[in-house]
Amino acid sequence: MTTTSVHETEITADPKVPLVRITREFDAPVEKLFRAHTDPELLARWLGPRNGVMRVEHYDCRRGGSWRYIFSHDGVDYGFHGCFHEVRPCEVIVQTFTFEGDPDGVALERLTFEDLGDGRTRLVATSLVDSFEARDAALASGMEVGIVEGYEKLDELLGAG
Numbered sequence: 001m002t003t004t005s006v007h008e009t010e011i012t013a014d015p016k017v018p019l020v021r022i023t024r025e026f027d028a029p030v031e032k033l034f035r036a037h038t039d040p041e042l043l044a045r046w047l048g049p050r051n052g053v054m055r056v057e058h059y060d061c062r063r064g065g066s067w068r069y070i071f072s073h074d075g076v077d078y079g080f081h082g083c084f085h086e087v088r089p090c091e092v093i094v095q096t097f098t099f100e101g102d103p104d105g106v107a108l109e110r111l112t113f114e115d116l117g118d119g120r121t122r123l124v125a126t127s128l129v130d131s132f133e134a135r136d137a138a139l140a141s142g143m144e145v146g147i148v149e150g151y152e153k154l155d156e157l158l159g160a161g
Contacts, residue, residue, distance in 0.1 A: 009151050019127065023123070024122070029120075044069070046153040053071070056069045079101075080100065085108075097127065
């Protein structure tokens with residue numbers, strides 16, 4: 001099922017540091033949005049673009065925990081992994097992110113969950129990499145499609161309860 005979201009996903013590149021900022025509002029309480037980011041079964045249902053399958057191998061969402069998932073598309077597997085540096089329920093997740101096709105490219109990501117009241121939440125995710133070239137390559141990789149479609153799937157999941 002494809003829907004058009006009522007909320008836009010804003011993806012911006014910081015001009016001063018090699019960072020990408022993603023901002024998105026959801027019509028769901030902060031607790032539900034946070035759970036969708038920390039429960040591996042829920043994460044597998046919404047993360048990534050619609051044209052493939054997400055498989056979460058492990059997801060230990062706690063300070064010092066680690067994660068790995070594989071996105072499969074047209075018979076090709078794309079692996080990703082990282083570790084959690086900080087997890088504060090309904091507030092923040094700080095983690096590393098590595099695409100296994102570029103094992104030297106490690107991003108530091110921070111997700112903040114802001115309760116807007118009336119059952120709405122603003123998610124702000126930042127991804128800091130080691131160079132402007134790496135940031136620009138990530139932006140050119142088609143990551144926007146996966147982010148936007150993933151958040152559309154997340155809207156559907158949150159709406160379904």
